[in-house]
Amino acid sequence: MKLLKNQWKRNLILVIVAMLMMGLAAGCGTTPSKSSEKKTVNIGYVNWVEDVAVSNVWKVLLEEKGYVVNLKSLEVAPLFVGLNKGNLDVFMDCWLPNTHKAYWDKYKDNLDDYGIWYTSEAKMGLVVPKYVNINSVEDLKANKQLFDGKITGIDPGAGIMKMTAELVKNYDLDYEVIQSSEAAMLTALDKAYRDKQAIVVTAWSPHWMFAKYDLKYLEDPKKSYGEAEGIHTLANKEFTKKNPEIAKMLKSFKLDDQQIGSLESLINGGMTPEDAAKEWIKDNRALVDGWMK
Known part of the structure; x- marks a missing residue:
């Protein structure tokens, strides 16, 4: 009887050890749980100063929220192709209704328009x-x-x-x-x-x-460039479905001429776009906090 009790104790200890090891493996294995995964956001941008500026602002802000953000510089045509396919998630410098009309008309079925962020005349x-x-x-x-x-x-x-x-x-x-x-x-x-x-x-x-x-x-009597436009943020529809919280933040994003000018001037003054974004966010924390609610 004593031998059986000792054997039972040893088996119990082995079971407990095995359970502990399984728990450690689950926590430290190569496949993290969904709750611990960091979501990635791919922002496509054209190498225009306002696009570089605001894309870096949102890179910094989303990274503060724990997201992994990749910025990808492309020309307009391949950028829209990537946005349409879902290789890119967001583009923040779409000029409508004229400049990017052809691209919007071609790809709008797979894209969401988050609205105009530049409140002055574009x-x-x-x-x-x-x-x-x-x-x-x-x-x-x-x-x-x-x-x-x-x-x-x-x-x-x-x-x-x-x-x-x-x-x-x-x-x-x-x-x-x-x-x-x-x-x-x-x-x-x-x-x-x-x-x-x-x-x-x-x-x-x-x-x-x-x-x-x-x-x-120069005055343009024939209005070759059309009337004043709006600068829109676009996103892939699947990205919007999976990331409603980011969509809500980006829809709240607004800047006037003075605000975007102060951001661009930091970059023009020699700061890297990311450092300029961090400095500008620090100086405008109340404004950006309003977008992030």
């Missing part, structure tokens, strides 16, 4: 320094030599570039629209401005260039 057009003595797109024809027959643009997939190509045709301008990037366009503008040379560039508001340089939009 517009685009051709811009020259104010010291250049022309005021209208129509004046470009007689001043081809002054501008060397060139309009300095940005990346070729951008909606503003397609509109500019149409503008050249509509006004019968013998001009070449130079494809480059926002950074290259700004470098060319900066050099021309310092040398007081004539230059015409594709531009849009909001943008810090209007704070740094004394610029003017």
Whole structure:
């Protein structure tokens, strides 16, 4: 009888040890429980200053909430393809109803529109320094030599570039629209401005260039770029279904011209976009807390 009791005790101890080991394995194994998994958010952005700025703000804010956030820089066309397929979750710089109309019409069945976040007037057009003595797109024809027959643009997939190509045709301008990037366009503008040379560039508001340089939009009687637009946040529909809490936060996101300008100026002043976002959030905590409720 004593032998049986001892055997029973040993078996009980073995069972307890086995149960403890199973618990440790469950907690420390390679497959975490769903409650411990961190959700990943993939934000696609175009390398335009307002998009870089706000995408980094939301990277910082969502990481504060415990999400893993990946920022992916793409040109507009592949960005919309990725957003449509679900490889990207969010895009924060969709200009509607004109600039990105073709992409929205093509992919809207798989996308959600979270609304307009930029509360001031969003517009685009051709811009020259104010010291250049022309005021209208129509004046470009007689001043081809002054501008060397060139309009300095940005990346070729951008909606503003397609509109500019149409503008050249509509006004019968013998001009070449130079494809480059926002950074290259700004470098060319900066050099021309310092040398007081004539230059015409594709531009849009909001943008810090209007704070740094004394610029003017050329009048466009044919309204090649349409009326003022809204800047929308878009998301993949499946992402919205799985992340209603993020959708709610992003729908609350609003910035006016002064607020986005103060953020962009930190980046233009030499800070990395992420560091600028952190600094700006610290200085505007009451505002951002309102979005995150």
